Amino acid sequence: MRFTTLVAALPALASAQQDTFGQYQAQFQNFLGNFGSYIPNPGRHDPVAAAEAKAGAMKLNILTLDNWKQTLYEPVKEGQTEPEEWWILTTGNNKTCFGHCDRVEQAFNETAAKFALQTNAPHMGMLNCDDQPILCNVWSAGVGWLWSFQMLPEPAPIEIYKKRLNLTTVTSDDLVALQGKHKTEFKLEESFWHPFNGKAAELGLSVPLAYLLWGFNLLPSWAFMLIISFFSRSMMWVLVPGPRRNEAGNNNNNSG
Ligand SMILES: *[C@@H]1O[C@H](CO)[C@@H](O)[C@H](O)[C@H]1NC(C)=O
Ligand SMILES: *[C@@H]1O[C@H](CO)[C@@H](O)[C@H](O)[C@H]1NC(C)=O
Ligand SMILES: *[C@@H]1O[C@H](CO)[C@@H](O)[C@H](O)[C@H]1NC(C)=O
Numbered sequence: 130m131r132f133t134t135l136v137a138a139l140p141a142l143a144s145a146q147q148d149t150f151g152q153y154q155a156q157f158q159n160f161l162g163n164f165g166s167y168i169p170n171p172g173r174h175d176p177v178a179a180a181e182a183k184a185g186a187m188k189l190n191i192l193t194l195d196n197w198k199q200t201l202y203e204p205v206k207e208g209q210t211e212p213e214e215w216w217i218l219t220t221g222n223n224k225t226c227f228g229h230c231d232r233v234e235q236a237f238n239e240t241a242a243k244f245a246l247q248t249n250a251p252h253m254g255m256l257n258c259d260d261q262p263i264l265c266n267v268w269s270a271g272v273g274w275l276w277s278f279q280m281l282p283e284p285a286p287i288e289i290y291k292k293r294l295n296l297t298t299v300t301s302d303d304l305v306a307l308q309g310k311h312k313t314e315f316k317l318e319e320s321f322w323h324p325f326n327g328k329a330a331e332l333g334l335s336v337p338l339a340y341l342l343w344g345f346n347l348l349p350s351w352a353f354m355l356i357i358s359f360f361s362r363s364m365m366w367v368l369v370p371g372p373r374r375n376e377a378g379n380n381n382n383n384s385g
Pocket of ligand 3: 262295296297
C-alpha cells in the first residue's frame with residue numbers, strides 16, 4: 130500500500146519546485162533524526178575509570194573503537210625491530226558473557242598488577258564487548274580470549290596470537306605462566322577479520338561491516354520475518370510474467 134502511494138507521489142515530487150523539495154528534505158532529515166534516537170548507543174566508555182585504571186597499579190588500558198589502534202601503537206618506538214607485546218583480554222558482562230567473565234577478568238586484573246612491577250612484561254589492555262560491541266565485531270572477537278599483539282612500527286604487518294581461556298578455572302598464575310609462550314600456547318590469527326592485516330581491514334570494510342552485523346543483531350525476529358516476507362513478495366513479482374518464460378522454454382525445446 131505504502132509503496133503504491135510512494136509511486137503515485139513520485140511524479141509530483143519530480144515536478145515539485147525547489148523549495149517544496151527542500152521541505153521534503155527537511156522532513157526526511159527530521160524523520161531520520163527522530164529515528165536515530167531509537168537506535169541504542171553502540172559504544173559505552175567511562176573515560177574517568179579508564180584513566181584511573183591506566184594510571185593505577187594495574188596500568189590497564191581500556192580499549193574503545195576510537196582509541197584501540199593508537200593505544201596499541203603508543204609504546205612502539207620508531208625503528209624498533211623487536212615487537213612490543215600487548216595482552217588484550219576480551220571480556221563482557223551480562224549481554225555478551227552471561228555474567229561468566231568475572232573470574233577471568235579478576236585473574237587478568239591480578240596479572241596486570243603483577244606485570245606492572247616487571248620490566249619487559251606485556252602491556253595490558255581490556256576490551257569489554259558489552260561496552261564496545263562494534264570493536265568486538267571489527268575484531269570478530271568472542272569473549273574470554275587472550276589476544277597477544279606483537280606490535281612493530283607502522284607499516285610493518287602485525288602478528289596476533291589468540292588463546293581461549295577457561296572461564297571456570299583460570300587463575301592469574303595460569304596467565305603469568307603463559308608469558309612468552311604465545312608461539313606455542315596460542316594460535317596465530319590469520320582470518321579475514323585480522324584487525325590490522327585482514328582483508329576486511331585492508332579494504333576498509335571492517336568498521337562498516339561491524340556496524341552492519343551489530344544492526345542485524347538488534348533486529349527483533351519479527352523484523353526478520355517482515356524482511357523475508359517482503360523479499361518473497363518481490364520474488365513473486367519477478368515470477369509473475371512466468372508464461373513468457375514458458376514460451377521461451379517451449380521455443381528452445383522446439384528448436385532443440
Ligand atoms: C546481571 O545479571 C544478574 C543476574 O541476572 C543481575 O543480578 C545483575 O544486576 C546484572 N548486571 C547488570 C550489570 O545488568
Ligand atoms: C578489572 O579492572 C577493571 C579496570 O579497573 C575494572 O573495570 C573491572 O571491574 C575489574 N574486574 C574485576 C573482576 O575486578
Ligand atoms: C574448563 O576446565 C574444567 C576443569 O578442568 C573442565 O571441566 C571444563 O570442561 C573446561 N571448560 C572448557 C570450556 O574447556
